[in-house]
Amino acid sequence: MDFEPYRRELLAHCYRMLGTPDEAEDVVQETYLRAIRGYENFEGRASVRTWLYRIATNACLTALEQRSRRPLPSGLGAPSADPDAPPTPAEPGDAWPRPIPDALITAEDPAEIAVARESVRLALIAGLQLLPPRQRAVLILREVLAFPAPEVAELLGTTVAAVKSTLQRARVTLRAAPDVEEPTEPEQRELLERYMSAFMNSDLAALEQLLRDDAVIEPVPSRTWFAGKRTCVAFLRHVMGEPGEWHMTPTRANGQPAAAAWYRGEPFGVAVLTVGRGGIARITVFGFPDLVERFAGS
Known part of the structure; x- marks a missing residue:
């Protein structure tokens, strides 16, 4: 039996459950x-897919029984x-989510690409x-995968009544993220290019123009x-540095525009942008140097 056609969607599913691509790939x-x-x-x-x-x-x-x-x-x-x-530095035991490259979870079908991207947005993953864990599983299976x-x-080896009550509790806990009306993909690319240019040229005024009033970092x-x-x-005034200290290349993570970043020639991490009408709504910076190699070529 060839299971490979299911790899991308299973990886996306495990990523939603676990929050990191490496753990998701191990579970797949x-x-x-x-x-x-x-x-x-x-x-x-049942179908092979359901199995x-x-x-x-x-x-x-x-896997979730063994970590926070x-x-x-x-x-x-x-x-x-x-x-x-x-x-405030991280505390011992802090475990952070990590972004996932779009290339790992999206297929060639435009409709499938749109669905895959929407279901791994950072706001949802966070x-x-x-x-x-069980509320997470029920919500993903019912509302993401339908x-x-x-x-x-x-x-899950339970009853329909238990599934319904678990889903209700999950909905109460997981307050919906505010809707961000996204620009078109060309507009997103332009915003990303302007973001990278502002950083690489240490142009704080240009970066300020890109941020919405309700921006988050x-x-x-x-x-x-x-x-x-x-x-x-x-x-940002504290982190921009001098012109030329930052180098960035465009990529995509979690269905969103992103930039792989180097600082003074050394890998730094990946910045994922949540963009909406009016500019950048959120910048999530994952300062993990090992991410650069994974994203720089994707």
Whole structure:
């Protein structure tokens, strides 16, 4: 049996559950190994796709038993009102979500691309990490993947009533992220180019023009984050440096425009932009140098 046609969607599913591409890829591999070993016992009462999702979801739930949640800084407390203060460092045991390259989870079909991108937005991934694992699984299976309640119940070994009540609790906990009306893709690319140019030229005024009044900056792995254009600009003044110190290349992460960044010739990380009408609504900076190689060529 060839399971490869399901790899991209299974990877996206495991990423929503776990919050990091590396762990998601490990679970997909484990899913395939379990499927190969157990295929002779597959009775065909459900589709192969549903059977694979059963294996993957339960493998994710097992993995989640052994680690804590993965919120972004905005899931840990209020924004900082002092952009001049040193950022609050990560605490021992902090586990952060990481972005995923679009190339890993999107197919060639434009309709499938749109669905895949929408279902891995950073706002959704960050929100999902705040849910208990089984609530997370039910919400993803029901509302992202549109599995019927009886199928979810069978997949998770529970009842339809339990699925419905679990979904209701998940909806209460996961408050919907505000809708951001996105510009067209060419407009997004232009905003990204202007963002990178402003950083590489150390042009704070140009960067300020790109930010919406309600802009947010989350610099992971710090616990500090900032809200409002004025505060964000004051923070950016500390990090822009001199012209030529930053180098960036365009990429895409989580269905959003992004930039792989080097500082003074050394890999720095990836900045993911949430863009809306009126400019950049959120900049999530993942300051992990190992991400640069993964994203620079994607």
